[in-house]
Amino acid sequence: MTQTQKMLWHGDHSWLTIASNPAYDARTIDSCRASDGDSVLSNAGDRGFAIALHDFLASRDGGYLPFYKGDILEILGTDGNGWWAGTLHGNLGWIPEAYVERISDKLAMHLGAIDVDIRVSLLEHLYEDLREGRMEYFTRDDGVQAYINARAAEASKRVHSKPALGDGSIRINAEGDVLCGTAEELVDYLTANSSLQTSRKKEYQLTFLMTFKSFISAEHLFNLLTERYRLKYPHNLSDAEYEEWEDKELHAVQKRILLVLESWIVHHRLLDTDAWIARKLIDFLSSIQTPESTALTAKQIIQTIESIGKVQAPVIKSPTGRTKSPLKRRNSKLCSKDFARIDVGVLAEHLTFMETQIYRKVRSGECLLWATHQTGDQVANLMAWRRMDEKLDAWVKMSVLNCDHFWKRADIIDSWILVAEKCKDTGNISSMTAIVKALTHVTIAELKLPWARVKNRTKLDPLVALADPANNYSAHRAFYHSLNGPCVPHLSQYLTAIEHIEEQYPDTLPGVNSFPMINFVKRTKWAEVISQMLKYQAYANSDDGAVDLMVMAFVQEQLNTAEKIEPGYFLARSASLQGEDAERADVRWSLAAAGFGV
Template structure:
C-alpha cells in the first residue's frame, strides 16, 4: 500500500479496544499529514501509542502527548519504538520540562525540522538504514558543503551535518568563531568519528586548494580566507592539546603526528605553530604552564577527638566535602559521555569510585544509627547526622547531602518510629529542607532552580547530571537531510546538548578553600571502609531494635489514626 493509497483511502483507524496489544514509539522527525487524509501529524519527539501495523510500513496510532485525541496513519520510518517506562516518563507530567529536553523551549537547542522527498511529499521519505561513510579523507573545498550537508536552527546554531561539513564549519573563515559549536565539537567528536579521522580532515583542510573554476580576480580574496582557515586548524590542534578533557592518556600518540605536521616549512611560519610545539613539549614532559592561584585557606575548627559523634557536624561536613570534592574533580566529562553511551565502566574508574564512596556514606548513616540500642540514643545520632547533611547543603555539597538523606530515608531507618519520635522539631525541619532540595517532583524542579544560582565551589548531585546525560544520549544519532537527499546527517544538536551537560559538570570542578585535618580524614576513611554490613543484615538489626507491631496493635493504631477511640 503506497502513501497515496493511504491518503485517499476511506479506511479509518481501528478502535483501540480492537487491538489486543499496543506499544509506544517516539517521533524522530516532524511529519505533516496531507490535507484531507486520515494520516496523523506530529512533531519531533512526540510519543505515539501504536494500535495497528500494516506490512506497507504504515502504522495507526494516537498521540500520547500533547493531545491524546489525535489519531491516524503515519509512516513507521519516522519513529523509533520506545519502552513503556520511557513513554510514561515523557507524558506523565506534560507541564514539567525534562532538564536538557529539546522540547523545552526555554533552552531549545534542537528545533523541529521536516524531512521531504524530492517531490516535497513528506510521506515519501525512506529512512536510510545506516550512515554512509563520510569519514574517508578527501580533498575539502574552500566553501561549506551543499546546504543538505549542514543544517542550522532558527537561532543560527548548527543542528546537523555530515562529518566533513562539520569539520569545515569548525575551521570556517568567519570573523568570529562559533565558540559553543567549537567546544561542543571537541568534547563530543569521538561519538561520531575517530581521532585519526579528525586529524586527517584537519590536515587536509589546512592544505585546501582553490576551486579549478576560480577566476584570477577572486584569488587574492580566496588566499586571505585560506590563511584564516589554516589559522583555525592550528587553533583547533592547540585546543586539543591544552584541554586535558579532550585527549585520553592512550591518545597522546597524536602529538607525534602533530609535531611532524608542524615541522613543514609552510606550517612553521604561523606563530601558533611555534606555540603549539612548545605546548606539546610541556605536556609530554608533564609540565603545566598554567598559573596556579591558591586561595586563602579557611582554617577549620579543631578536631582532636576522633570519635565520629564527638566531631562537630560542621567539621564533619567540611572534611566529608574535601574528600567528595577530590573524587568529583577526578571525574572526566568524556568518561561520563562514554558511560552514558553504554560503555562499560570498571570498578577502578573515577565514576565507579565516586559512586562507591557515596554509597558507603549512605550505608554508614544507617549502620551508625542502628548501632545504638536505645531509641533516645538513636534519635541523638539522627540529629547529629541531619545537622551534618544540613551543613553539607550550606557548603553546596549536594552530593554528600543526598547520600546522607538517602541513608536516613532507607526503609531500615525510616521504619524506626520510636526513634523518630524523639528527634526534635528543629532537626526534623532541617531534614525536610534537605529532602525538598533533592526532591524528584516535577523533574527535580527545585534542585534545578537552586543549582543555577550556585556559585562554585560546589559538588552537584551526580545522579541527576548523569541521568540527564543518559537522556540526551538516547536521542537520535542521525537526522535526514532536508533537500530531498537520502543521506543522513550527524545530529550535532544532540552533541551540543551533551556538551552543555558536561560543561556544567566541569563548572563545579573548583577546589574548596578548606583545611584538611589529617586525623579526621583518616578517621572518616576508616569509618567508611569498615562499613561491611549488608542491607539484609541491617534490616534484621532494625527489626530486632523495633519489632513489627502485632496485627491487633496495628489495627488499633489505624483506628486511633482514623479518629476512633
C-alpha cells in the same frame, strides 16, 4: 486494479519510481493517522508539488513525514485542517501546511536539477515571488529555466565563500544550529570561515569537542583537521582571484583550525585523554612557517603543550614506592569511636575534601560513555563517585542502626543532620544528598522512638526539600543557579539525563540516499548536560592543608566497613529495633498510666 508508475523528484537528486494509484495513496496516507479515527483526505485529488521552507523533524511513528528545508515533496491531498498528505523518499505521511509552499510541476523539476545549497539560498526570493503572484515566470519551460538561471547565479555568489559542503551532507536550521551531518562535514563546519555570530561558533565548537568521540576517533579528527588545513584551492581561478581566496578564505580557515586545536588541548584535555597525539601535533605545528601570524600562533600552541606537559610530569615517589601524600596533620579534635561526639564541622570538611578529589577527576569523555557503559575502566571516575555515594549512605545507616539504645540513635541522627547542613554550606551537595537519602530511608525513618527525641529535625526539612528529585530536581537546579563558587554537585540527576538522551534520540538520521548522518541535536543535548555537570570543576579547590590524617583514617575505615554490610542487614536490623522500641513505648505508657514518671 492496474498499477501505474509515477516518477517523484526528491531532495537527494535521484528519481524514485514507486507503484501507486489514487485509491491506494488515499488509503495508505489515511492509515498514517489511524489514531485520529475520523482523519480522511478532504481532497485526495489535490495533487502537486511543494518545496520545504523549514525543517520538519517529527517522528514518523506519529504518521508524520519528516523533511528538511529545500526538499521537494509531492502532495497527494489535504485533510482540510492544515495538514497535507505527501510523499518523500518513498515514505508517506502528513506535512504541516505552514512549513511548505506550493510550486508548479515544471518548477519542481527544474529546482530539483540544481545544487541543494543554491536551492536553499533561492528560497527567500522564491517565496517572495510566489506570494506576490509573479507566476508569469512559471508558465513555460523557458521561463522557468530563465528564472532559475537568474536566481541561481545570484545565489551562487552568496555561497561562493562557504566551505565545500557536500550535497545535503549537513543540515542547519534557520537559527544557525547544526541538526545533523556526516563526520567530515561537521569537521569542515567546525573550521569554516562562516558568518555565524561568535557566540554560536563557540557553542558549536564546545559541543563538537565535548562529544566528537561518540562518532569519530581522536586520530581521525586530528587527520581531518590537518587535511583541512591544506585546503585545496578552487579550479579555474585567475591569479588575482587566487590571491583573494588565499587571503580571505584559506588563511581564515587555517587560523580557525589552530584555534580548534588550542581549545582541544587547553579546555578539553587532549594531553590527558589522548597524549599520544601530542608528538604528531607538535610535528604538524612545527611545519607551519607561513604566513608569519599563523606560524606565531602555532609556536605559541607548542609552548602551551610543553607547559602543560611539565605540570603533568610524573610525581616523584618516596623510597618505599608510595607517592608522597599531600595530607597534613593539624591540631584538631581526634575522632571518637562515639560518633555522637565527633566534631560535625571537621567531618563535613573531610567529606568535602574526599568528594572534591573524586569530582575533579571526572572527564567529559567518560560522561559521554556513561550513556552506554555504566561499568568498566572507561568510566572509572564516575564509578568511584557512585561508590562513594553508596558507602556514605551505608555509613549513615550503620552508625544509627548499630546503636543499642534509642536515645543514642537520636543523638547520632542529630549529628548527621548537622553534618549534612555543614556539607550544604560548603557546597558539598553530593555528601549532603547521600546523608539525607539515608536518613529518610525507611530503615531509619521508621524508628519512631529515636525521632521523637531528635532536636534538629527542623533543620532536616529544608535539606530534604533540596534533595527531592521531584520536578526534575528543580530545587537542586535552583540552588546551583544561585551559587558562584566551589561546589560538588550530586551527579545522579546528570547521569540519568545522559541515559535518557541516549534512549530518546537516535544516534543517526537518514541523509542523502538514506546514508546515515550524525544526529548533532543529540550531541548538543549531551553537551548541555555535561557542561552543567562539570562546570564547578573550575572552582574545585581541595584544601590539603586543612586535612587531618587521623580524621581521614577514621572516615575511610567507617566507609569501608559500611560498604561490606549487606543491604538486607539494614532492613532486618531496623525491623528488630522498631519492635524493641514499640515494647519500650508500651512499658513507658503503662508506667505513665500508673502514675510513675518516665
